[in-house]
Amino acid sequence: MRIRxxxxxxxxxxxxxxxxxxTPDAGSDAAVVADAALAVTYNKDVAPIIQTRCxxxxxxxxIAPFALSTFAHARNMAGAIVEETGAKRMPPWGARETAxxxxxxxxxxxxxxxxxxxxxxxxxxxxxxxxxNPADLPPPKVPxxxxxxxxxxxxxxxxxxxxxxxxxxxxxxxxxxQITERQFLNGSYFVPGNPKIVHHxxxxxxxxxxSLKKAKVGESYDCFGGPGINTNALLGAWAPGARxxxxxxxxxxxxxxxxxxxxxxxYHPHEGVMAPDTTRVQLRYMAGGGLPTYFGYAFLQGxxxxxxxxxxxxxxxxxxxxxxxxxxxxxxxxxxxxTMVFTVPEQLRGVAMPTLHLATIGAHMHYVGVxxxxxxxxxxxxxxxxxxxxxxxxxWQRGYTYDGDIDKLPTLNAGxxxxxxxxxxxxxxxxxxxxxxxxQGLTAPQTVKLxxxxxxEMCLGAFQVLFKLF
Ligand code: HEC
Numbered sequence: 001m002r003i004r005x006x007x008x009x010x011x012x013x014x015x016x017x018x019x020x021x022x023t024p025d026a027g028s029d030a031a032v033v034a035d036a037a038l039a040v041t042y043n044k045d046v047a048p049i050i051q052t053r054c055x056x057x058x059x060x061x062x063i064a065p066f067a068l069s070t071f072a073h074a075r076n077m078a079g080a081i082v083e084e085t086g087a088k089r090m091p092p093w094g095a096r097e098t099a100x101x102x103x104x105x106x107x108x109x110x111x112x113x114x115x116x117x118x119x120x121x122x123x124x125x126x127x128x129x130x131x132x133n134p135a136d137l138p139p140p141k142v143p144x145x146x147x148x149x150x151x152x153x154x155x156x157x158x159x160x161x162x163x164x165x166x167x168x169x170x171x172x173x174x175x176x177x178q179i180t181e182r183q184f185l186n187g188s189y190f191v192p193g194n195p196k197i198v199h200h201x202x203x204x205x206x207x208x209x210x211s212l213k214k215a216k217v218g219e220s221y222d223c224f225g226g227p228g229i230n231t232n233a234l235l236g237a238w239a240p241g242a243r244x245x246x247x248x249x250x251x252x253x254x255x256x257x258x259x260x261x262x263x264x265x266x267y268h269p270h271e272g273v274m275a276p277d278t279t280r281v282q283l284r285y286m287a288g289g290g291l292p293t294y295f296g297y298a299f300l301q302g303x304x305x306x307x308x309x310x311x312x313x314x315x316x317x318x319x320x321x322x323x324x325x326x327x328x329x330x331x332x333x334x335x336x337x338x339t340m341v342f343t344v345p346e347q348l349r350g351v352a353m354p355t356l357h358l359a360t361i362g363a364h365m366h367y368v369g370v371x372x373x374x375x376x377x378x379x380x381x382x383x384x385x386x387x388x389x390x391x392x393x394x395x396w397q398r399g400y401t402y403d404g405d406i407d408k409l410p411t412l413n414a415g416x417x418x419x420x421x422x423x424x425x426x427x428x429x430x431x432x433x434x435x436x437x438x439x440q441g442l443t444a445p446q447t448v449k450l451x452x453x454x455x456x457e458m459c460l461g462a463f464q465v466l467f468k469l470f
Pocket of ligand 1: 049050053054055056057058063064065077080081084085091092113240241395
């Protein structure tokens with residue numbers, strides 16, 4: 001092993017590949033050198049992985065706290081890199097296959113490393129972090145500007161926001177798209193103003209213009225958890241690394257005239273970063289003015305506190321609905337679960353429920369949550385897991401889009417039951433609980449209930465469906 005490493009580093013110093021200095025056939029010296037050609041090097045094996053999978057965030061001025069732009073950067077962080085990639089915490093990607101959940105399709109734009117890539121990084125570190133042949137180093141990746149193609153409108157807050165201190169902050173910006181005739185939203189994308197501190201962003205409709213009670217158009221208000229208005233349409237979600245959200249060309253979400261939008265931005269300021277942020281949102285409406293073949297619709301379900309008598313929702317799990325005590329997570333409990341059930345109704349606004357094709361799905365809890373699973377139990381007795389996030393991380397919530405044509409997407413039909421199981425760890429073993437308590441000046445875990453603030457909890461699913469009405 002030592003000899004191989006030695007040969008490899010000599011080769012690296014020479015700046016030429018082992019293949020050039022030896023023929024890889026018999027003869028013991030030649031064989032040793034040939035092995036060096038197979039050694040994992042930064043330039044040949046690791047840099048391409050880091051460029052494509054890490055540098056979206058780990059770059060100068062990026063959201064991650066350090067850059068991974070050079071060999072020296074990677075070598076300095078090598079131990080942590082092996083640990084984070086081995087534990088599948090980096091790159092951040094919450095949707096996983098587990099023993100109890102295999103989603104029906106792969107995910108679009110899946111950011112995860114393959115097991116082979118994880119093994120390559122580990123082999124590079126175990127092998128002594130060889131830099132390798134400079135000729136193998138891929139040219140630096142020019143950061144591509146990710147934007148929505150042909151946006152119809154771009155909404156920009158008139159007042160920027162400057163997070164103060166290092167606490168996480170949640171601001172809701174009131175935006176007016178000035179829609180006078182119904183439009184069909186076909187694509188959306190958030191352009192973070194200050195990517196160092198914007199941790200995620202969500203766009204909600206405000207059809208009743210309720211947000212105006214909290215701030216003027218273009219301005220913002222504090223809003224942990226949700227926008228605090230009557231909306232159930234989540235139009236878009238963004239987290240670092242996310243691409244524009246786009247429907248097929250013949251699909252769109254109706255937006256009624258006079259609707260306002262509320263953009264919630266989660267700021268995660270670092271030490272000393274207090275620059276203002278103006279995050280923009282780009283929207284594309286369907287061209288032509290006609291009706292789409294498929295309607296796109298996003299909705300949130302869950303957060304049921306008691307049995308819903310019309311059969312649309314029901315609380316089960318360890319809480320006893322009879323006592324009226326529901327959705328309460330005892331202080332110190334480590335494996336508390338809440339299970340939400342909703343039944344797909346028979347009718348949708350007076351017409352028979354069409355088949356809903358599930359395009360994108362996301363989970364939502366706060367800091368006490370550790371695992372969320374969403375599955376469907378169909379009327380015909382079959383069941384299908386849709387999503388599990390077994391290492392829930394509030395900081396990395398996003399929607400996950402199935403990679404498949406409309407006719408391959410999982411479907412929801414009248415009478416099917418969609419179930420959400422949320423698991424919570426309300427003890428000091430949960431580092432997010434410790435942080436949330438600290439933010440409140442507390443140290444001991446508190447009883448947590450359903451609600452909107454940092455130390456409250458939720459159990460929600462976000463669903464984006466496509467359906468044909470005609
Ligand atoms: C989507 C953005 C993003 C991507 C992609 C990403 N990281 Fe990170 N990484 C972060 C952020 C932000 C942090 C700071 C901790 C946090 O907020 O979770 C971080 C933290 C880390 C840490 C330090 C963890 C600790 O706390 O000790 C390591 C190591 C790391 N990333 C390695 C990687 C590697 C290697 C890749 C690619 C294989 C990668 N990251 C991809 C955003 C990202």
